[in-house]
Amino acid sequence: METQEKKRVIIESLEKDMKEVHSSRECQDLKVKYLGKKGLVTELTANMKDLSNEERKEVGQISNEVKNEVTEKITQLENHWKEEELNQKLEKERLDLSLPSKKFKRGSLHPFQRIIDDVEDFFVSMGYDVIDGPELETDENCFQRLNVPIGHPARDTQDTFYIDAEYLLRTQTSSTQARVMQANTEKTPIRMICPGKVYRRDDDATHSHQFGQVEGLVIDQNISLADLKGTLELFAKKMLGEDTKVRFRPSFFPFTEPSVEVDVTCFKCGGKGCPLCKQTGWIEVLGAGVVHPNVLRMGGYDPEVWTGFAFGTGLDRFAMFRYEIPDIRYLYTNDIRFLEQFDRKDEENEIK
Numbered sequence: 001m002e003t004q005e006k007k008r009v010i011i012e013s014l015e016k017d018m019k020e021v022h023s024s025r026e027c028q029d030l031k032v033k034y035l036g037k038k039g040l041v042t043e044l045t046a047n048m049k050d051l052s053n054e055e056r057k058e059v060g061q062i063s064n065e066v067k068n069e070v071t072e073k074i075t076q077l078e079n080h081w082k083e084e085e086l087n088q089k090l091e092k093e094r095l096d097l098s099l100p101s102k103k104f105k106r107g108s109l110h111p112f113q114r115i116i117d118d119v120e121d122f123f124v125s126m127g128y129d130v131i132d133g134p135e136l137e138t139d140e141n142c143f144q145r146l147n148v149p150i151g152h153p154a155r156d157t158q159d160t161f162y163i164d165a166e167y168l169l170r171t172q173t174s175s176t177q178a179r180v181m182q183a184n185t186e187k188t189p190i191r192m193i194c195p196g197k198v199y200r201r202d203d204d205a206t207h208s209h210q211f212g213q214v215e216g217l218v219i220d221q222n223i224s225l226a227d228l229k230g231t232l233e234l235f236a237k238k239m240l241g242e243d244t245k246v247r248f249r250p251s252f253f254p255f256t257e258p259s260v261e262v263d264v265t266c267f268k269c270g271g272k273g274c275p276l277c278k279q280t281g282w283i284e285v286l287g288a289g290v291v292h293p294n295v296l297r298m299g300g301y302d303p304e305v306w307t308g309f310a311f312g313t314g315l316d317r318f319a320m321f322r323y324e325i326p327d328i329r330y331l332y333t334n335d336i337r338f339l340e341q342f343d344r345k346d347e348e349n350e351i352k
């Protein structure tokens with residue numbers, strides 16, 4: 001066959017083969033088939049040595065042309081497929097920015113801390129200091145300086161964890177009253193609250209051996225029960241809602257005289273009566289009263305000059321009411337399933 005004819009056959013065959021190619025990998029196979037050592041193009045020059053000079057020149061020239069043409073065609077095709085493959089890869093690996101992101105667990109404030117924050121906000125806005133008292137207390141500060149001498153029957157109501165004859169785990173934040181009065185050596189007016197943990201030997205659904213209280217103490221001149229009532233009314237409205245009403249019932253605490261127990265209208269039913277308030281319309285939230293002259297005297301304040309009021313409230317009760325928590329022990333066992341709800345609950349109730 002004439003070399004020109006062979007060239008035509010090779011190019012035709014290549015063009016046919018090219019139609020069957022669907023990847024850059026297959027272009028490599030084409031290269032081998034046409035340009036490889038035993039390839040069709042290479043074969044053109046296989047028996048050059050048997051040719052005359054003249055023929056050799058012609059065959060050499062033509063086979064060069066074929067080689068160039070074939071190389072160019074295959075390279076073009078290869079580039080086409082490489083680009084195609086790259087596009088496919090990019091398409092496959094594309095980031096979908098509209099996909100929802102991974103959910104990260106985030107911490108949130110403990111219900112107890114939320115209540116403390118609200119209580120502190122309120123009293124700080126009224127000019128009170130926030131005082132931190134120790135949980136390991138002396139019998140003197142926890143009882144004696146609060147007008148509960150050794151052997152006093154009121155000690156029976158607070159089952160105490162004693163460390164030794166002198167030290168105990170405080171049963172009430174009232175112990176900070178004694179501390180603050182002693183520490184204030186200038187004997188200037190006092191406005192303070194003390195939120196913190198207290199301990200008693202109790203353990204059931206509504207009592208924990210550890211719970212939270214906030215103590216309040218105001219000492220100044222001409223302080224009366226009316227000031228206490230005004231303060232607690234504002235406090236109750238802030239904590240439980242604007243429509244909340246406050247009721248004082250006479251009571252007894254050794255460190256106040258007169259003493260009162262303070263009820264608020266049930267924030268669930270607004271005072272109509274419901275299971276939460278046991279159909280009474282009222283919920284007891286606080287103990288309070290006018291500071292007993294003995295307590296003032298032991299704190300270094302002359303009861304002829306100074307008067308004051310004090311109050312103490314259980315933080316757990318507020319948390320249990322506000323968040324409808326059935327068992328006080330949930331507050332202390334740190335179960336994530338329980339704690340997780342609180343972000344949602346505050347949003348739902350729109351408390352603040």
Ligand code: DAH
Binds near residue numbers: 215286288289312
């Ligand atoms: N300490 C009392 C208790 O734990 C509560 C209390 C009552 C505190 C009257 C006071 C108060 O400051 O005046 O039950």
